[in-house]
Amino acid sequence: MIITLDVFSGRPNPSWLLSQKDTHRLAERFSDRSLAEAEAVDGVLGYRGLVVSATSDEQLPEGMPATFRVGGLLPADYAAPESALRALTADESDDAVHWLLSTGQHAIKEDIFAYLEDTIEMRKQSLETEPPTESAMEEKIWKEEAKLVAKAACIIQNTAYNPAFWNAAGVIGKNNCYNYAMNYRSDTFAQPGRISGHPNNIMACANVATAANWDGCKATCSGPNKNVALVIWPGQDYHWYRKHSNGFWGHKPGGTAARNTDSLNRVINGTTLTPQNCARGPYTVFCGYRYSPTGMQVR
Numbered sequence: 001m002i003i004t005l006d007v008f009s010g011r012p013n014p015s016w017l018l019s020q021k022d023t024h025r026l027a028e029r030f031s032d033r034s035l036a037e038a039e040a041v042d043g044v045l046g047y048r049g050l051v052v053s054a055t056s057d058e059q060l061p062e063g064m065p066a067t068f069r070v071g072g073l074l075p076a077d078y079a080a081p082e083s084a085l086r087a088l089t090a091d092e093s094d095d096a097v098h099w100l101l102s103t104g105q106h107a108i109k110e111d112i113f114a115y116l117e118d119t120i121e122m123r124k125q126s127l128e129t130e131p132p133t134e135s136a137m138e139e140k141i142w143k144e145e146a147k148l149v150a151k152a153a154c155i156i157q158n159t160a161y162n163p164a165f166w167n168a169a170g171v172i173g174k175n176n177c178y179n180y181a182m183n184y185r186s187d188t189f190a191q192p193g194r195i196s197g198h199p200n201n202i203m204a205c206a207n208v209a210t211a212a213n214w215d216g217c218k219a220t221c222s223g224p225n226k227n228v229a230l231v232i233w234p235g236q237d238y239h240w241y242r243k244h245s246n247g248f249w250g251h252k253p254g255g256t257a258a259r260n261t262d263s264l265n266r267v268i269n270g271t272t273l274t275p276q277n278c279a280r281g282p283y284t285v286f287c288g289y290r291y292s293p294t295g296m297q298v299r
Contacts (some may be wrong), residue, residue, distance in 0.1 A: 001027060002055050003100055004071065005108060006041065007116070008236065015106040017055070026052065029096055031061035032084040033175035035068035036169040042073040047119045049073075050100050054251055055297075056183040057162035066165065071097040071120070094124060141199040154221035157294050158273045160182060163258040173255040181228045181240030182217065182292045189255070190298035192217075192238070205230065205287035208238045216296045225291040229275035232285040241268070241275040242292075 001023050004015040018026060027149045030052075049072020054060060063085060071093055088096065101108070101116060108116070135175040166172060166180055184190070193199045193211030200211035209230060213219070217228065227243035241251040244260070249268040252258040261267055262278035276286045 002051065003055045003104055004051040005101075005104065005116075006069075007046060009240055014104065014107045014112075016104040017297070020295070024102050026100075027061050028063060029099075030068075030088075030168075031062065032085055034087045035065060036070070036074065037065075038067045038069045040069060040078050041075055042075050044073065047072065047116055050097060054165070055185050056159065057165035058159045070100065075122075081214070090124075096121065116236050124146075128137060130165065147294060149283040154291070155224045156221075156227060157224045158243050158245045159248055161246050161248070161260060163221040163250070163260075166252055168205050172257060173176055175252070177238075177240040177252050178212075178298055180250070180258055181242040182215075182296050182298045183226065183242065184298050186297070186299050187243075188299050192288060192298075195299035197298060203232055203235050203237055205232055208232065209287060209290070212290070215298055216288050217292045219288070221291040224294040226294065227289060228292045229279055229289050231275060231283040232287055233282045234285055236282070239280070243270065247271075249278075251275075 001018045002015055003018060004013050007170045033250060038053070041048050050070045051070055054066040060066065070088075097120065101113070104115065128191045165185075166175060170183060171187070174189060175185055176189050178190045179186055180191060186195075190210055191199060191211075192280070193214050196211075196214035196216075198206050198211055198214040202208075209219070212230070223237055227288050229241040229243075229249070231239050231241075235238070239251065239253070247270045249259050249270055250258060250260045251268075262273065264279040265272055266276050266278065268274065275289075
């Protein structure tokens, strides 16, 4: 999940990626709650809350939207959608904001952080200072655990097939096969090597694979990864596939819908049909299978 601090007017807002443990904690905090739409905000200058956005198609708790807002001031005429779920209380919302901010201290400048604390307290109309929590200590422990996991043996963590995430309006046309295979929504029609500063325009296995390697997609596996595969339309284009926990393979041809079938509409079941032998149209060269680390980002 990506957390975006809605605070600036001209510059890009600070954002950061939640750790896997923090993502689970977020799900526990907000499951079975009615949450404000990301667009529901009073357009004041300065702090306007935090926007929580899913970056992958991993299953969210039932009823939790892929994008929502926590904190900030709602418009005076805002009418919350009818829901049987209970909304966050003011105290619960403030507590959630403080916790989310604690996960992003590395992404927020110290003076902005001080401004946020002052503004939030002023809006509560209270002089009380929030007591320190164990969040900072827990964050340090989790980071150390993450380092250990990264050095661990290969752990395959293929996710469930969720084409609705990628086929939604506003997502489908802005994300391609590389976004889908690496399971990262960037809304930039991501290209191998772009995020790492090593872009490539030669459509051959070695060149595209090397560019993806710079981004983190490797031919060898260490720590938590998902299975992906690369094919080439010689001299013209590339295409990626991702294996799902269901056992079959999925892919997203350019700005079209995500699917789990080949060019002959046969399910790429992972046994008799794989990216290596399925119908691929002009993408005639199979480059091989690779590993995409859990949480890998592309642009």
